[in-house]
Amino acid sequence: MRDTELFQAALGLGTPWSVSGSRFDAAARRLDIEIAFAKGARFACPTCGAAGCPAYDTEQLTWRHLSFFQHEAYLTARVPRVSCQACGIRQVSVPWARAGSGFTLLFEAFVMALVASMPVAVVARTVGEHDTKLWRVVHHYVEQARDHADHGEVRRVAFDETASRRGHNYVSLFVDLDCRRVLFVADGKDAATVGAFAADLQEHGGDVAKVAEVCIDMSPAFIKGTAEHLPQAAITFDKFHAVKIVNDAVDQVRREEQQGRPELKRTRYAWLKNTTNLSAGQRDTIESLSRRNLKTARAWQIRLTFQEVYQQPSHQAAEALLKRWYFWATHSRLPPMIDAARTIKRHWDGILRWHDTHVANGILEGINSLVQAAKAKARGYRSTRNLKAIIYLIAGKLELRLPT
Numbered sequence: 001m002r003d004t005e006l007f008q009a010a011l012g013l014g015t016p017w018s019v020s021g022s023r024f025d026a027a028a029r030r031l032d033i034e035i036a037f038a039k040g041a042r043f044a045c046p047t048c049g050a051a052g053c054p055a056y057d058t059e060q061l062t063w064r065h066l067s068f069f070q071h072e073a074y075l076t077a078r079v080p081r082v083s084c085q086a087c088g089i090r091q092v093s094v095p096w097a098r099a100g101s102g103f104t105l106l107f108e109a110f111v112m113a114l115v116a117s118m119p120v121a122v123v124a125r126t127v128g129e130h131d132t133k134l135w136r137v138v139h140h141y142v143e144q145a146r147d148h149a150d151h152g153e154v155r156r157v158a159f160d161e162t163a164s165r166r167g168h169n170y171v172s173l174f175v176d177l178d179c180r181r182v183l184f185v186a187d188g189k190d191a192a193t194v195g196a197f198a199a200d201l202q203e204h205g206g207d208v209a210k211v212a213e214v215c216i217d218m219s220p221a222f223i224k225g226t227a228e229h230l231p232q233a234a235i236t237f238d239k240f241h242a243v244k245i246v247n248d249a250v251d252q253v254r255r256e257e258q259q260g261r262p263e264l265k266r267t268r269y270a271w272l273k274n275t276t277n278l279s280a281g282q283r284d285t286i287e288s289l290s291r292r293n294l295k296t297a298r299a300w301q302i303r304l305t306f307q308e309v310y311q312q313p314s315h316q317a318a319e320a321l322l323k324r325w326y327f328w329a330t331h332s333r334l335p336p337m338i339d340a341a342r343t344i345k346r347h348w349d350g351i352l353r354w355h356d357t358h359v360a361n362g363i364l365e366g367i368n369s370l371v372q373a374a375k376a377k378a379r380g381y382r383s384t385r386n387l388k389a390i391i392y393l394i395a396g397k398l399e400l401r402l403p404t
């Protein structure tokens with residue numbers, strides 16, 4: 001078998017395309033494969049599909065292909081432009097690459113496989129290409145897959161905001177609670193992000209009127225956005241977030257009290273952890289301190305009881321306990337606990353709704369760990385657009401249309 005035949009078979013070329021030559025440069029570690037079309041061949045118009053258009057002229061193009069062992073490989077071809085009676089002069093499409101791309105489809109598939117598990121900047125160094133070019137490939141496949149994504153079955157959604165870069169910019173993630181996939185990433189964290197999500201849902205065959213449940217933290221913007229844009233949705237407030245509000249109040253009580261009670265120094269985490277996660281030393285600390293008459297110990301008891309609300313067997317039992325808890329907390333004479341109790345009171349129904357939906361448990365934290373992973377993979381991502389693309393890629397469960 002001659003080398004041209006070998007390459008032709010390996011590339012899977014069919015008429016009118018064939019390998020017309022190859023050049024191997026060991027010093028440059030580079031293989032060039034030339035592809036040509038049969039003389040007099042006719043092509044389909046790339047715009048309207050009309051068959052049998054004659055070549056009008058040609059343009060020489062080069063594409064990076066999968067490496068040949070350790071050597072970079074390139075395909076070159078004179079690509080014809082056809083003269084179509086309906087559309088005018090158009091460059092034909094070639095079977096091994098997308099129009100306008102400097103990479104072959106197989107090289108792009110290889111890049112997409114790598115970026116799913118490595119930072120794009122690292123992939124760029126590995127394959128010796130500028131990362132801007134690779135980002136272009138990522139955006140193409142992610143946008144194409146999102147264009148075809150079907151959101152018709154979306155009924156329950158969680159959303160949360162996350163810093164896109166060190167605390168300045170935010171993106172909000174909208175996650176399908178049933179399929180556990182990111183449906184939409186919005187810029188910002190205001191009520192308008194919910195409107196943007198609703199519009200995107202409709203564009204993907206979904207129906208805002210069918211979104212029956214949302215799970216969010218107590219952000220006023222998300223509450224307002226839900227009321228405006230997802231009018232049929234009942235809100236469950238994220239359990240983790242509700243407990244955190246009460247826990248933060250415990251910490252505030254401790255910080256104020258420790259100025260006069262030095263035995264409270266360095267006990268912060270013992271009060272904040274769940275009792276089952278305490279080390280033996282922390283358990284001893286809590287046991288001895290909780291016997292003294294400390295405000296912190298009382299605040300801590302209030303927090304433990306709040307958590308018991310989530311362990312009740314029914315909505316009714318939970319509401320009965322939450323009412324007793326509210327009375328106790330608001331009569332504790334501990335201002336941070338009173339404030340926390342009032343916050344809980346303002347979000348009463350959404351907190352108790354957890355007993356009906358059981359959504360939240362870990363889902364929002366799950367989202368955040370996905371985003372942290374995406375940020376790591378988008379390291380040096382330069383723009384929010386790049387971060388969004390990686391979030392969709394690793395957490396969107398997209399069906400990428402890639403050659404195999």
Ligand SMILES: [Zn+2]
Nearest residue numbers: 045048084087
């Ligand atoms: Zn045409």
